Amino acid sequence: MKKSSFWTFILAFMPGAAHMYLGMMKKGVLLMTAFFLLIAVGGMILPPGLFLLPVIWFYCFFDALNMRHVSDEERKVLDENFVVKLDTIVIKTDWKQFLTKRHLVLGIIFIFIGFYMIIERVLGAFLFQYDWVWEIFHRLPTLIISFAIIFFGIYLIRGKKQPVKTEEDFVEFKGEEHE
Structure with missing residues (x-):
């Protein structure tokens, strides 16, 4: 058609x-x-x-x-x-492999976005306002999201901590005819 x-x-x-x-x-x-x-x-x-x-x-x-x-x-x-x-x-590639290879770059981007939000949305408003208490409560959700983005960026940069592998020193003897 x-x-x-x-x-x-x-x-x-x-x-x-x-x-x-x-x-x-x-x-x-x-x-x-x-x-x-x-x-x-x-x-x-x-x-x-x-x-x-x-x-x-x-x-x-x-x-x-x-x-x-x-x-x-x-x-x-x-x-x-x-x-x-x-x-x-x-x-x-798949998302998991993409994120593990580029976690440093993504972490830096998230930290930049978080700081940008704090400076532009929160601190910029305080410079021109006199009612600080109202402004704090009004800007609190933006502040929380900004810090969450920053911490997520830091998490991506640091990566997952690898568990410490400990070898067992003691192996129990089960006799000559053990399974």
């Missing part, structure tokens, strides 16, 4: 929506999730990350307009290949 050029153009303004309209559900959901997740994280935790929003939006817009001219069978193949390529580019 041929898709309408008008509806593809209108839906292209919402990242991922035109892809879903064209039958590329996996790609559409991933692009839409990335866009709105970036808005949520950037708005609450790390505003400098919002500079990526126009990049994602323009990619989604022009990619959807280009996909309008591709056949349905080719779109299905491209949708599957997008997910496979995304797996190999982003993950390369």
